[in-house]
Amino acid sequence: MINLSVRAMSAMLESKQISVQELCGVYSDRTQAFNADTNALITIHAELNAAELLQAQALLKQGGHPLAGIPLVHKDLFCTHGVKTTCGSNMLAEFVPPYNATVVQKLSDQGMVSIGKANMDEFAMGSSNEHSAFGLVSNPWDLSRVPGGSSGGSAAAVAARMVPIATGTDTGGSIRQPAAFCGITGIKPSYGRVSRYGMVAFASSLDQGGVMAPSADDCGLVLSAMSGHDPLDSTSAQQPQFDWQKPKTPDSKGLKVGVVSAWIEDLQDEGIKQRTLEAIAQLQANGAELVEIDLPHADLAISAYYVLAPAECSSNLSRFDGVRFGHQTEHVTDLESLYRQSRSEGFGQEVQKRIMIGAWALSSGYYDAYYLKAQKVRRLISDDFKQAFSQVDVIACPVSPEVAFKHGDKSEGVSMYQADKFTIPASLAGLPCLSMPIGFTQGLPVGLQLIGNYFAEQSILSLADQYQQQTNFHLQFPEAFA
Numbered sequence: 001m002i003n004l005s006v007r008a009m010s011a012m013l014e015s016k017q018i019s020v021q022e023l024c025g026v027y028s029d030r031t032q033a034f035n036a037d038t039n040a041l042i043t044i045h046a047e048l049n050a051a052e053l054l055q056a057q058a059l060l061k062q063g064g065h066p067l068a069g070i071p072l073v074h075k076d077l078f079c080t081h082g083v084k085t086t087c088g089s090n091m092l093a094e095f096v097p098p099y100n101a102t103v104v105q106k107l108s109d110q111g112m113v114s115i116g117k118a119n120m121d122e123f124a125m126g127s128s129n130e131h132s133a134f135g136l137v138s139n140p141w142d143l144s145r146v147p148g149g150s151s152g153g154s155a156a157a158v159a160a161r162m163v164p165i166a167t168g169t170d171t172g173g174s175i176r177q178p179a180a181f182c183g184i185t186g187i188k189p190s191y192g193r194v195s196r197y198g199m200v201a202f203a204s205s206l207d208q209g210g211v212m213a214p215s216a217d218d219c220g221l222v223l224s225a226m227s228g229h230d231p232l233d234s235t236s237a238q239q240p241q242f243d244w245q246k247p248k249t250p251d252s253k254g255l256k257v258g259v260v261s262a263w264i265e266d267l268q269d270e271g272i273k274q275r276t277l278e279a280i281a282q283l284q285a286n287g288a289e290l291v292e293i294d295l296p297h298a299d300l301a302i303s304a305y306y307v308l309a310p311a312e313c314s315s316n317l318s319r320f321d322g323v324r325f326g327h328q329t330e331h332v333t334d335l336e337s338l339y340r341q342s343r344s345e346g347f348g349q350e351v352q353k354r355i356m357i358g359a360w361a362l363s364s365g366y367y368d369a370y371y372l373k374a375q376k377v378r379r380l381i382s383d384d385f386k387q388a389f390s391q392v393d394v395i396a397c398p399v400s401p402e403v404a405f406k407h408g409d410k411s412e413g414v415s416m417y418q419a420d421k422f423t424i425p426a427s428l429a430g431l432p433c434l435s436m437p438i439g440f441t442q443g444l445p446v447g448l449q450l451i452g453n454y455f456a457e458q459s460i461l462s463l464a465d466q467y468q469q470q471t472n473f474h475l476q477f478p479e480a481f482a
């Protein structure tokens with residue numbers, strides 16, 4: 001049961017082999033049993049939402065609703081009506097939204113049943129899920145290691161099969177890197193594909209909601225339901241509705257797959273290098289034509305991102321002043337101390353660091369030298385991709401230079417930021433990209449990143465789906481959680 005695809009679970013629900021309550025009960029029991037090990041979830045619903053159950057049952061009766069009755073968890077930065085939404089922060093520890101994020105509402109309308117909220121790095125800042133006010137998350141493949149971040153709780157929950165589907169968000173790699181570390185599939189769609197309404201903002205020009213699940217097919221089904229133009233989010237794109245079409249037969253023939261050899265050569269970890277080369281060879285064996293491509297400005301991506309994202313966060317997070325929003329201190333002597341103390345108590349260190357860097361980069365004397373320059377670099381990187389996609393359909397490259405690292409290994413300085421070197425370029429360009437499992441090294445999962453052209457989610461999901469029809473890495477999960 002716990003390793004079935006969404007389609008298989010849906011068929012069982014439709015044929016009444018299992019009821020919605022029974023299916024959700026199986027996963028609810030697993031969340032209760034395994035959360036002590038992983039700490040993947042911040043909230044576990046003691047009781048399922050009656051309205052969601054009724055909706056699921058009504059849609060199942062109609063038939064043709066593949067997500068009806070399928071349980072999921074939302075990353076704890078999607079606003080959920082009447083359910084605490086903490087963003088992994090003391091600042092929002094008691095925040096209970098009076099409305100649903102568009103993503104939450106859309107999936108609920110399709111009959112999905114929420115069984116909890118997933119842990120995350122505070123305000124989505126981090127690559128290890130060690131920056132959460134609700135405790136660090138452990139990787140189900142090795143509990144002494146990180147699950148990646150910031151959607152680390154979502155990834156760990158799916159990897160331990162505590163839930164079949166989790167939502168995540170990705171600003172500079174937050175879906176792809178944890179998916180790679182935990183051996184699951186995760187897609188960050190094109191910027192604008194999924195509404196950001198009700199998704200607590202970190203860096204608004206980069207944040208994008210997406211899906212994490214064992215397989216590309218599961219991700220495609222959920223992405224179809226959660227995406228689409230939303231009048232409540234002016235940055236959501238006016239594109240035809242995404243509708244995942246699972247390819248009937250594996251056929252990559254003639255597909256041009258770009259390979260960034262410089263990135264692969266750059267890999268210090270021999271195991272990751274081997275798995276990456278093997279996976280790309282498999283794509284070629286399926287008929288893809290490999291084309292060497294160059295992304296000459298990608299080396300500047302981390303520097304640009306860690307100016308732009310903090311700049312945007314310093315502005316977005318200014319609303320949490322203890323008066324209008326967020327935690328309010330009890331130690332007040334005057335108005336300034338109210339702001340200062342509330343923010344010092346509410347925000348963790350990484351968030352405070354980024355707010356200060358961002359405010360500094362935006363200040364009048366430094367704006368041109370840092371913020372404006374980073375914007376120009378962002379354009380150069382987008383142009384590199386434009387050039388690449390004039391030659392290829394999809395780009396295949398590593399997700400992370402390393403496998404899941406040990407808790408505490410990267411707590412110093414900015415070493416954590418290096419983890420994002422292969423994921424940030426596509427984020428700056430706003431392109432759709434996914435991570436899929438391609439094997440193991442030292443007993444830990446390795447992921448391959450597929451990057452598509454704007455709004456070409458179908459092409460990367462198809463390629464991943466074809467690969468997954470020939471391999472079973474996406475079906476493997478840690479024995480301890482069997």
Ligand SMILES: NC(=O)C[C@H](N)C(=O)O
Nearest residue numbers: 124125126171172173174
């Ligand atoms: N939010 C993300 O996409 C994660 C990225 N590692 C960051 O800390 O910004």
